[in-house]
Amino acid sequence: MRLTTKGRYAVTAMLDLALHSDNGPVSLADISLRQGISLSYLEQLFAKLRKQTLVSSVRGPGGGYRLSRANDQIFVAQIVDAVNESVDATGCKGKNDCQSGTTCLTHHLWCDLSDQIHDFLSQISLAQLVSRKDVRLVAQRQENEQLVHAGEIDQSSKINAELLN
């Protein structure tokens, strides 16, 4: 199966998007800062998410990304599928040619497992994640951290603004 940091990053970024979609589009720079994912890597991931029409983009200043559907219509499995080729525990992508053209001994086992994982992740929407206590807690912490960082800049700029008067 293909479920690595790549898929985790994609889901984390999409959840960040879902959490901050109140005030217009969210820039990848913001997500990068909050979630600690490199901006350029996010760009590559969002290119794939856009191709699968999970997000839509707005260019220019104040631009960024928006979910292309409602919270409860985007599921974790779709996000993971978008950035990896597939959520698939078999080595042959279900083609039954695992062992030099023929079915390998454990082919069906991995098919069953793939279904299991896919079913599980297909049932979890971004809306569900947004409403989870543990998610809200982490999101809160991240917003506080962001305020502290932004606060330092804001304070100095406020001071500068006062000095100018």
Next chain:
Amino acid sequence: MRLTTKGRYAVTAMLDLALHSDNGPVSLADISLRQGISLSYLEQLFAKLRKQTLVSSVRGPGGGYRLSRANDQIFVAQIVDAVNESVDATGCKGKNDCQSGTTCLTHHLWCDLSDQIHDFLSQISLAQLVSRKDVRLVAQRQENEQLVHAGEIDQSSKINAELLN
């Protein structure tokens, strides 16, 4: 999560072992031929399986490997765990330090998924796999192929034996 060809190979090899354990220990050379896995790679995998006491070895001619427990006491999850470090969908191995020392937004989601996968694979024993129709079918095919290959040698050696009389 860490569920790649490595784990698949290990489970396939262990299932082969379970299927052919009637007539004494099974050599890795046999498993290599039947399952199309390189002998040296199998040696590396079985070194780990032996460390986890899933198999025991018999050296010398006629030697090979045996399951160290009954069929129904060895589970797929144990095999996968033995060759990889862990069956773990989180990036931090459950240590909650996914995002530079702190918990990432989706940490709990991946914990849930890990549990899900582990539960699923913990319930499937080698005995269960051995009794599956699809497994028996593939095993039958592989044994036929082996007989064809061995048959060529056996036939010529039988002819040779007859000529000697």
Next chain:
DNA sequence: TATTTAACCAAGTACTTTACTAGGTTATTT
């Protein structure tokens, strides 16, 4: 007792993927 067998062991390597960097161009707002 010599030979064969097969486990056991160590080092290295081609290949792939991941996560990221660098260095752009294009569209849109201010």
Next chain:
DNA sequence: AAATAACCTAGTAAAGTACTTGGTTAAATA
């Protein structure tokens, strides 16, 4: 016109996978 942020391409260090090579050791067989 300048700034912003999406969009795009190429390259790369690090890690893991699957495998090869070339041994050594223990046990059965001839």
